[in-house]
Amino acid sequence: MPPRTQPTARRRRLGAELRKMREAAGMTARDAAELIGTNPIQMSHMEAGKAGVSEARLRHMASQYACLDDALIDALVAMAGERGGGWWEEYRGTLSHGALDLAELEHFATRMRTLQTAYVPGVLQTEAYIRGLLSYRLPTPPERHIEALTAFRVRRAEVLEREPVPGFEAVIHESALRTRVADRATARQQLAYLLEQSERPNVDIRVIPFGIDGFGGAGDSMLYADGPVPKLDTVQIDALHGLFLLDAESQLVRYRALYKRAVTFSLGTGESRDFIRRVAEEL
Numbered sequence: 001m002p003p004r005t006q007p008t009a010r011r012r013r014l015g016a017e018l019r020k021m022r023e024a025a026g027m028t029a030r031d032a033a034e035l036i037g038t039n040p041i042q043m044s045h046m047e048a049g050k051a052g053v054s055e056a057r058l059r060h061m062a063s064q065y066a067c068l069d070d071a072l073i074d075a076l077v078a079m080a081g082e083r084g085g086g087w088w089e090e091y092r093g094t095l096s097h098g099a100l101d102l103a104e105l106e107h108f109a110t111r112m113r114t115l116q117t118a119y120v121p122g123v124l125q126t127e128a129y130i131r132g133l134l135s136y137r138l139p140t141p142p143e144r145h146i147e148a149l150t151a152f153r154v155r156r157a158e159v160l161e162r163e164p165v166p167g168f169e170a171v172i173h174e175s176a177l178r179t180r181v182a183d184r185a186t187a188r189q190q191l192a193y194l195l196e197q198s199e200r201p202n203v204d205i206r207v208i209p210f211g212i213d214g215f216g217g218a219g220d221s222m223l224y225a226d227g228p229v230p231k232l233d234t235v236q237i238d239a240l241h242g243l244f245l246l247d248a249e250s251q252l253v254r255y256r257a258l259y260k261r262a263v264t265f266s267l268g269t270g271e272s273r274d275f276i277r278r279v280a281e282e283l
Contacts, residue, residue, distance in 0.1 A: 009101035009245055010108065011049035013234070014079045016247070017072075018061060019047040025065035035064045053080050075228040087155065094148050098242045103152070105234055105245065106159045109166055109225035115262045116221050117173035117208075119181070120190060123157045124170065124197055124205075129190045130154065132182030160200060169204045171262045173218065177207065177279045184283055191280040198273055206266035207275045215265040222255055 007015075022032050033043040036057060045051035053061075055077050062073045085092075088103035106112065106123065114121045120129060130153045134146045141149070160168055177194075180187045198205040208215055223236040235246040235255045246255070267275055 006097065007049035008085070008104060010079060010082075010104055013049070013232070013245075013247065014053075014076060015047045015049035017076055017232070018053070018058070021062065021065045021067050022047075024067075027065065032061070032064065036060055055081060069229075069231070071229045072231050075232055078228070088152070091148065091152050094145075095152055096242065099149070099152065101245065102236060102243060103156055105223075105225050105236060106156060107162070108227070109159075109234075110164075110228060111167040111169075111226040113169045113171075113224040113226075113259050114222065115171045115217075115259055116176055117218050118179070118221060119176050120172065120194065121170045121223075122153060123159060123168070124194055125153060125157075126186070126190050126193045127154050128186040129181055132180075132186055136181065160197070160203065165202045167202050167204075168200075169206075171206050171208060171259070171266050173208045174210045174275075174279070175218070177276060178283070180283075187283050188280050191276050191283075195273060195276055195280075198269070198276075204269055205272055205276075206263065206269060207272040208262065208266045209275065212265050215262075217258070217262060220258060220262070222258065224252075224255055224259055 022029070025032075027035075029043045029047070030040045033040045036043075042051060046053050058077055058080050059073065062076075067073060086104065086107050088100045088107075092100060102122075119125075119133070125133075127150060130150050131146065134141060134149060159166065172194075177191060178187075194205060197203050221238060225234045225236065227233050230252075231249075233247070233252050235251060237244050237246065246252070266272065
């Protein structure tokens with residue numbers, strides 16, 4: 001099989017986990033390649049996500065590396081056995097790789113926790129709200145690109161309805177609720193949609209009001225996506241020129257703590273619904 005020129009984030013993650021496993025065993029790529037009956041180039045391709053790996057080879061590698069984490073090995077085998085891509089592949093060549101990687105991350109997450117202080121979380125945005133955000137960009141994207149990206153973002157919300165249903169928790173700062181990315185009607189519609197989505201049994205929305213003392217995280221935002229095992233968790237953060245996916249254990253620990261701390265400043269679920277209703281009335 002020829003190497004993938006542009007592996008997906010999920011394929012890169014699989015390769016990275018194989019590399020971590022090898023390094024934990026204290027082996028060089030050359031030593032490991034010899035043990036599993038391949039060559040260093042092929043080993044490099046597998047660890048970069050550019051070449052596939054069979055279940056038999058993956059389990060052989062885990063055995064040679066003395067990895068005893070059966071749950072992790074089974075999860076990696078499942079990742080390696082995936083064929084094709086999801087609905088987001090329809091947009092490959094049209095939208096950025098980062099956008100597709102985010103949709104893929106959300107699709108495979110078993111649970112999602114997000115902290116947003118500037119905007120409503122992506123999978124909770126209405127079409128009009130999305131258009132307002134895109135129209136503000138400089139330079140303004142061509143209309144066909146706005147249409148494609150809007151449709152793509154709207155479709156991302158389907159993740160809340162898939163089976164098995166993932167848990168989705170959102171902590172949103174009041175500033176995100178009050179910012180009119182378009183006009184008053186769009187803002188009110190967006191808040192009504194938030195209330196509607198908050199009624200889902202798998203969705204928990206909490207609000208941090210302006211008046212809460214001690215909250216100094218107004219610049220924080222992130223999505224924490226749980227994998228099938230904790231070692232496969234991933235954090236997504238936004239940046240000016242795209243998004244970043246983080247998976248180092250030290251980073252995961254930090255962002256779990258960040259989210260947990262933000263929750264302590266938020267209102268309860270019922271109080272948050274009442275708060276969103278009041279904001280909608282005041283707009």
